[in-house]
Amino acid sequence: MEKDTNQLQLIPTYCPNFRCLSHKGTLEKFFRKNGIIRTKKPPFSNQRYKCLQCKTQFSSNTFSLDFRKRKTELSENILHFSMNGMSNNSIASLLKIAEGTVRDRLKELARQSLIFEKENYPRQIDEDVAYDGFETFTYSQFSPCYVNTAVGSRSMFIYHNTFSPLNRKGRMTEEQKMKNLELLKKYGAYPRNSVFEETVYVFQNLSNLAPGRTLFMDEHRAYQRALRSFDFRMDYETVNSKVRRDPSNPLFPINRLHSLYRHFFSSQQRETISFQKHEAALLEKMQIMKIYRNFMKPKFVKKNSYDPYAHIWSPAMYIGVAKKVLDFGDVFGVRRIKTQIKLDAKEEAFMNRYYPYSRQKIV
Numbered sequence: 001m002e003k004d005t006n007q008l009q010l011i012p013t014y015c016p017n018f019r020c021l022s023h024k025g026t027l028e029k030f031f032r033k034n035g036i037i038r039t040k041k042p043p044f045s046n047q048r049y050k051c052l053q054c055k056t057q058f059s060s061n062t063f064s065l066d067f068r069k070r071k072t073e074l075s076e077n078i079l080h081f082s083m084n085g086m087s088n089n090s091i092a093s094l095l096k097i098a099e100g101t102v103r104d105r106l107k108e109l110a111r112q113s114l115i116f117e118k119e120n121y122p123r124q125i126d127e128d129v130a131y132d133g134f135e136t137f138t139y140s141q142f143s144p145c146y147v148n149t150a151v152g153s154r155s156m157f158i159y160h161n162t163f164s165p166l167n168r169k170g171r172m173t174e175e176q177k178m179k180n181l182e183l184l185k186k187y188g189a190y191p192r193n194s195v196f197e198e199t200v201y202v203f204q205n206l207s208n209l210a211p212g213r214t215l216f217m218d219e220h221r222a223y224q225r226a227l228r229s230f231d232f233r234m235d236y237e238t239v240n241s242k243v244r245r246d247p248s249n250p251l252f253p254i255n256r257l258h259s260l261y262r263h264f265f266s267s268q269q270r271e272t273i274s275f276q277k278h279e280a281a282l283l284e285k286m287q288i289m290k291i292y293r294n295f296m297k298p299k300f301v302k303k304n305s306y307d308p309y310a311h312i313w314s315p316a317m318y319i320g321v322a323k324k325v326l327d328f329g330d331v332f333g334v335r336r337i338k339t340q341i342k343l344d345a346k347e348e349a350f351m352n353r354y355y356p357y358s359r360q361k362i363v
């Protein structure tokens, strides 16, 4: 047992004090051992350390995802169950834990996923990219939304999946119209420009990383406006949305991903009417899914005669940002702190669960 517990001890790679020079990580030995504490939960002993630079004390547990958590080692199961379509509710009952615990762990996994993404994102994109929105909803059909998705044509790497709330439009029964008006009166409309703004954010990012490559999209008006709003340095091609999306259609990679989303979302909806109670929950699952699909799963489940590595390589391997399909420990083994990386305003809002337009309380 002693041997096993030693294997679980993490060796510090950075100092948790954000004012310290060793905070962003260092290869030099910046700490010394500072005694061992026995604990009641795994790994039962906790090595303590002291930073040689700033004298901050910390322990092996500081770098574990179970840091300050009562129940340890749940996160890995929660990740796999959630990413394979189980609702928080059924995960909770399967693992005999509270639903709040599931939400709490997913929130932490999502934050860690963003930090991981920031550090493992490609510095340039050497392939064409397809872009489109996936329509779903949060809380109820009165709060539809778009998940704006950019995916690599060859790698299927999800470069972006950002979120846009939409205002409910189109055909409604009299009763639904009343309900919709009531909600509008109470909360006001969702931001009307969100698809445009999110698209500009994604396009600017892609344009910087993939100049000269082609971006495929349908003829959505907000996309066209976004293209014209700044100096867009990619080529682009619009594809009529009515054209059949078979493998010869450049938007086909998007469709594959969206059918995966559809499966994921519908299985999450089946059991509970309170599906994704808040935008935060949806965004967090999308963020985790990006890392899960990009790094932790092969591109396709089945063998593909045109693409002999599709069932072996992850999308991240296709674009050269990973050397193997990563497991839980590779991605989440060492808990990171957001002050170690540079976040833009949108990412900062994500970390703080800041959604000023939301009609729901965050739980």
Ligand SMILES: [Zn+2]
Residues within 6 Å of the ligand: 015, 016, 017, 020, 021, 022, 023, 051, 052, 053, 054, 055, 056
């Ligand atoms: Zn330090």
